[in-house]
Amino acid sequence: xxxxxxxxxxxxxxxxxxxxxxxxxxxxxxxxxxxxxxxxxxxxxxxxxxxxxxxxxxxxxxxxxxxxxxxxxxxxxxxxxxxxxxxxxxxxxxxxxxxxxxxxxxxxxxxxxxxxxxxxxxxxxxxxxxxxxxxxxxxxxxxxxxxxxxxxxxx
Amino acid sequence: xxxxxxxxxxxxxxxxxxxxxxxxxxxxxxxxxxxxxxxxxxxxxxxxxxxxxxxxxxxxxxxxxxxxxxxxxxxxxxxxxxxxxxxxxxxxxxxxxxxxxxxxxxxxxxxxxxxxxxxxxxxxxxxxxxxxxxxxxxxxxxxxxxxxxxxxxxxxxxxxxxxxxxxxxxxxxxxxxxxxxxxxxxxxxxxxxxxxxxxxxxxxxxxxxxxxxxxxxxxxxxxxxxxxxxxxxxxxxxxxxxxxxxxxxxxxxxxxxxxxxxxxxxxxxxxxxxxx
Numbered sequence: 353x354x355x356x357x358x359x360x361x362x363x364x365x366x367x368x369x370x371x372x373x374x375x376x377x378x379x380x381x382x383x384x385x386x387x388x389x390x391x392x393x394x395x396x397x398x399x400x401x402x403x404x405x406x407x408x409x410x411x412x413x414x415x416x417x418x419x420x421x422x423x424x425x426x427x428x429x430x431x432x433x434x435x436x437x438x439x440x441x442x443x444x445x446x447x448x449x450x451x452x453x454x455x456x457x458x459x460x461x462x463x464x465x466x467x468x469x470x471x472x473x474x475x476x477x478x479x480x481x482x483x484x485x486x487x488x489x490x491x492x493x494x495x496x497x498x499x500x501x502x503x504x505x506x507x
Numbered sequence: 508x509x510x511x512x513x514x515x516x517x518x519x520x521x522x523x524x525x526x527x528x529x530x531x532x533x534x535x536x537x538x539x540x541x542x543x544x545x546x547x548x549x550x551x552x553x554x555x556x557x558x559x560x561x562x563x564x565x566x567x568x569x570x571x572x573x574x575x576x577x578x579x580x581x582x583x584x585x586x587x588x589x590x591x592x593x594x595x596x597x598x599x600x601x602x603x604x605x606x607x608x609x610x611x612x613x614x615x616x617x618x619x620x621x622x623x624x625x626x627x628x629x630x631x632x633x634x635x636x637x638x639x640x641x642x643x644x645x646x647x648x649x650x651x652x653x654x655x656x657x658x659x660x661x662x663x664x665x666x667x668x669x670x671x672x673x674x675x676x677x678x679x680x681x682x683x684x685x686x687x688x689x690x691x692x693x694x695x696x697x698x699x700x701x702x703x704x705x706x707x708x709x710x711x712x713x714x715x716x717x718x719x720x721x722x723x724x725x726x727x728x729x730x731x732x733x734x735x736x737x738x739x740x741x742x743x744x745x746x747x748x749x750x751x752x753x754x755x756x757x758x759x760x761x762x763x764x765x766x767x768x769x770x771x772x773x774x775x776x777x778x779x780x781x782x783x
Contacts, residue, residue: 372539373529373539375526394530395527395530396523396527396590396593396594396597397680399591399593402593405596408567408596409592409593409596410593410596410597411523411593411594411597413526414521414522414523414526414527414594414597415522415526415597416519416522416526416539418541419519419522419541419543462592462593480592481592483591483592483678483679483680484590484591484592484593484594484679484680485593486680
């Protein structure tokens with residue numbers, strides 16, 4: 353028994369048929385093919401599956417696709433513009449904040465949400481904002497430096 | 508709808524607990540009924556001296572509420588210590604109660620604030636004190652067709668303060684080893700203790716009031732030795748178990764320490780809180 357949902361993904365309105373027990377993560381990766389969003393622990397602990405749901409970062413593995421009906425979803429693919437990478441993406445590259453890369457999309461989306469609310473966030477606020485995103489390479493210092501750099505240099 | 512769908516239906520609010528359990532296969536509901544679009548359940552409303560928190564308010568909205576931060580300090584601290592920022596954007600106030608986990612972060616502060624919950628079914632509405640809501644791990648007094656619609660709190664009187672401390676080994680994504688919420692009302696700043704509530708989390712099958720520790724405080728002048736005595740009494744009232752997070756003996760010791768610390772923090776807030 354499929355359900356029809358209407359979601360806006362990276363500013364594009366989409367109509368989808370989904371199973372009631374399908375998660376938003378599964379729909380993003382498997383139906384829409386947006387594999388920038390990673391599947392990690394699948395229980396809401398690691399943050400690899402972070403997306404923005406109505407501008408707030410959430411674990412997409414914990415959201416049923418039907419719950420996202422009528423909402424706006426932003427994935428890592430939605431950050432790049434024709435002008436180039438998002439300033440946070442550039443900062444992660446320039447500051448060496450990417451190691452294996454698995455946590456990176458989630459880290460950047462949590463950081464984007466923070467800087468959207470608080471463009472001049474300090475280090476403590478940054479560490480708090482990414483506390484739901486685990487980096488198994490333990491590259492936190494460079495990640496924090498990249499977000500700090502983006503917050504200091506954003507217009 | 509709950510009555511029509513019968514026993515195979517599970518309400519879903521944030522889904523941060525239910526979706527995990529469905530994936531693990533520990534629950535397999537025939538129907539999942541979303542409460543998330545009922546606007547009335549997503550509102551924090553202060554009317555007169557009564558604060559109502561809709562069941563579907565996210566934990567993030569509690570943590571960000573200036574109303575809650577101004578008078579309900581323990582609840583503010585409890586909301587901020589739950590899960591991670593990502594989980595707090597999904598998890599709801601009602602969900603953290605109906606799942607009835609012994610180490611959940613909202614029950615101790617809400618009980619310290621004297622909260623009640625509204626339980627609604629097609630048969631009608633009843634209001635139950637949170638002190639009598641939990642029966643055991645995962646078990647509450649709720650009937651199958653009932654939905655928890657909201658949490659009701661009274662504005663604390665002048666010269667009241669509260670505090671919640673969660674003990675864990677890391678700052679986010681942690682399940683409490685021990686948690687304590689304390690609440691105090693003074694007769695006047697620097698005066699005797701008029702009322703007190705101390706609630707212990709993760710040291711019994713349900714969050715518990717340390718009623719004997721509370722009794723040692725009533726009518727007394729607050730002091731370090733008095734709070735230390737209350738901490739020792741609270742430790743005696745706790746019934747912790749040994750598990751991978753900590754031994755029972757360690758937990759009892761920490762009940763004593765956290766009770767003393769939360770009472771001290773509650774006292775400082777009570778002394779500076781002149782009411783509205």
